[in-house]
Amino acid sequence: MSEVFEELRAALHSIWHRRWLALGVAWGVCLAGWLIVALIPNTYESKARIYVDVDDVLSEQLGIAGDGREEITRVRQTLLSSINLEKVITATKLGEGISERGDLDNAIARLAEDVKVESEEDNLFSITAKVGKSDLSDAENAVLVRNVVQKLLDIFREEHISGNRAEISGAIADLNDQLGERKLELEAAEERRLSFEAQYPDLIGGSNALTTRVQQARTELRDTEADLAAAQSALAAISSQVASTPRVLMGGADAVGPRAALLQAQAQLAELRARGLTEQHPDVISTSRQVDILTRQVASIGPGQVSGTPNPAYSSLLALRADRQASIEALQARRAALQSQLASLAASQASEPAVAAEANRISRDYDVLRSNYERLLEDREKLRTRGDVVDETSQYKFDLVDPPVVPQQPVAPNRILLLLAVLVLGCGAGAGVTYASAQLRSTFATSQRLERATGLPVIGAISLTLSDAARAARRRRSNQFAGAAAALVGVLAILLVIEVVSVGTIA
Structure with a gap:
C-alpha cells in the first residue's frame, strides 16, 4: 500500500x-x-399520437366487425418501408440536393433510424421523427421534422384506407370465383336429386324424410279414423231424430188418426234400430207388426181423405243427415288413401334399403352444397357492406390525439x-x-x-x-x-x- x-x-x-x-x-x-x-447541428424531434378505432360501432351493428389490429399491424410494418420513406424524402426538404440513387438510399437508411412507430396502448399509436441537418438552420430543422411526421400521418391514413379497400376487393373477387364453382356443383347436385326423385318419388329426401312421412301418415290416419267415428255417431243421432219427427203436420181429428199412429210407430221402430237392436228382438218384431197393420189401414183410407202440411223440421233433418253422410264418405275415402300411402311407404322402406341409402347420400350432398353456397353469398354481401362502411365512415376511424408541432427546443x-x-x-x-x-x-x-x-x-x-x-x-x-x-x-x-x-x- x-x-x-x-x-x-x-x-x-x-x-x-x-x-x-x-x-x-x-x-x-x-x-x-x-x-x-x-x-x-441541433437535432429536433416531433411526435404525433393517433387513436385508431379498431372496434367500429357501425361495423359491429352490421355484424361485420373484424379484428382491426391485424390491419394496424400491417400498416405499421409497411409504413417504414423504403417506398414510403422515399415519399417522405421527396416531399420534404430532406430530398434537397439529392440527385444520385446512392445518396437517396443513404438518406432513406438515415431516416429509417430516425423514425419510430410505436404502440403505446391497444389502440394508441405514436409516430416520432428526429431531424438535424447541418446545412439547415435550427428553425428550418424544427419545421422540417414537423413536416416529416405530418407526411407519415398522411401515409398512415392512405395505407390503412387503401389497404382495406384492396383487401375487400380481393376478398370479393375470391368469393365470386368460389361462388361460381359452388354454383356449378349445386346445379349438378340438383339434377341428380331431381332425376332420383322422378324415379323414386317415395324416397324424396332420403330415409330420414321417408320415416318422417310414415309417421306423419300414421298420425293423419289416426286423426281421420277418429273424425270418421265421430261423424258416424253424429249420423246415427240425426237418423234417430229423423225417425221420430213426422213428415207432415196433421190438423183436426186426423192428428190422432191411423196416419199419425203410423208415423209414431215408424219413429219407435227407427229408434229401436238406432239403439242397435236386431230384427229378432221382441220389441222390434212387435213394433214392426204394428207398423204393418197401420200401413194397411192408411192405405185403405186413401190419400184424398187426409189433409196436412209438410213438417219443416223434418226437411232440415233430412238435409243435415245427407251432409253427414257425405262427410262420412269423404273421410272413408281419405282413410283408404292414407292406408294405401302407408302401404307404399312401408314397401319402400322394406324392399329398397340400397335405394334409401342412395337417397340419403344425394339429399345430404345437396344440403351441404346449398348451405355452403348460401354462406358464401352471405359473406360476399357482408364484405360489400363493409367496403361501403370503409368508404363512408373511414374519417371516424382515426382520431388525432396529439398533432405534430414545431419543436421549440432541440433534443440533441x-x-x-x-x-x-x-x-x-x-x-x-x-x-x-x-x-x-x-x-x-x-x-x-x-x-x-x-x-x-x-x-x-x-x-x-x-x-x-x-x-x-x-x-x-x-x-x-x-x-x-x-x-x-x-x-x-x-x-x-x-x-x-x-x-x-x-x-x-x-x-
Whole structure:
C-alpha cells in the first residue's frame, strides 16, 4: 500500500513540476473540443399520437366487425418501408440536393433510424421523427421534422384506407370465383336429386324424410279414423231424430188418426234400430207388426181423405243427415288413401334399403352444397357492406390525439454535458501528457525511487533553498498559472451561460 501511495505522490509531483505543459495541453484540447461541440447541428424531434378505432360501432351493428389490429399491424410494418420513406424524402426538404440513387438510399437508411412507430396502448399509436441537418438552420430543422411526421400521418391514413379497400376487393373477387364453382356443383347436385326423385318419388329426401312421412301418415290416419267415428255417431243421432219427427203436420181429428199412429210407430221402430237392436228382438218384431197393420189401414183410407202440411223440421233433418253422410264418405275415402300411402311407404322402406341409402347420400350432398353456397353469398354481401362502411365512415376511424408541432427546443446534442466532458477530457489529456513526458526523463522525484532504480542506499537529500527574489518569481508564476486555469474555467462558464440562454429559442 505504501508503494502505491509513493507512486501516486511521485506522479502528482511530476505533473505539478510540469504544470504549465499540462495547462497548455488542456487549453488546446478544450478549445478544439468546444469547437467541435459548437459545430454539431441541433437535432429536433416531433411526435404525433393517433387513436385508431379498431372496434367500429357501425361495423359491429352490421355484424361485420373484424379484428382491426391485424390491419394496424400491417400498416405499421409497411409504413417504414423504403417506398414510403422515399415519399417522405421527396416531399420534404430532406430530398434537397439529392440527385444520385446512392445518396437517396443513404438518406432513406438515415431516416429509417430516425423514425419510430410505436404502440403505446391497444389502440394508441405514436409516430416520432428526429431531424438535424447541418446545412439547415435550427428553425428550418424544427419545421422540417414537423413536416416529416405530418407526411407519415398522411401515409398512415392512405395505407390503412387503401389497404382495406384492396383487401375487400380481393376478398370479393375470391368469393365470386368460389361462388361460381359452388354454383356449378349445386346445379349438378340438383339434377341428380331431381332425376332420383322422378324415379323414386317415395324416397324424396332420403330415409330420414321417408320415416318422417310414415309417421306423419300414421298420425293423419289416426286423426281421420277418429273424425270418421265421430261423424258416424253424429249420423246415427240425426237418423234417430229423423225417425221420430213426422213428415207432415196433421190438423183436426186426423192428428190422432191411423196416419199419425203410423208415423209414431215408424219413429219407435227407427229408434229401436238406432239403439242397435236386431230384427229378432221382441220389441222390434212387435213394433214392426204394428207398423204393418197401420200401413194397411192408411192405405185403405186413401190419400184424398187426409189433409196436412209438410213438417219443416223434418226437411232440415233430412238435409243435415245427407251432409253427414257425405262427410262420412269423404273421410272413408281419405282413410283408404292414407292406408294405401302407408302401404307404399312401408314397401319402400322394406324392399329398397340400397335405394334409401342412395337417397340419403344425394339429399345430404345437396344440403351441404346449398348451405355452403348460401354462406358464401352471405359473406360476399357482408364484405360489400363493409367496403361501403370503409368508404363512408373511414374519417371516424382515426382520431388525432396529439398533432405534430414545431419543436421549440432541440433534443440533441446535450451541449452542457458535452462541454463539461470536454473540460474533463482536456484536464486528463494535460495530466497524461505531463506524466508521460516525466517518465521519458531520467529524473527521480523521491529518494526512494532513486534507491530502487540504482540499488544503492541514499545517504541523504539536500533541500532546495530559494532567495527572496526567487520566491517572489515563483509566487508570480503560480499566480499566472492560477489565472490561466481560472480563464479556462471561465471560458467554460461563458459557454454554459450561452447554451442555457439560447436553448429556449430557435434561431
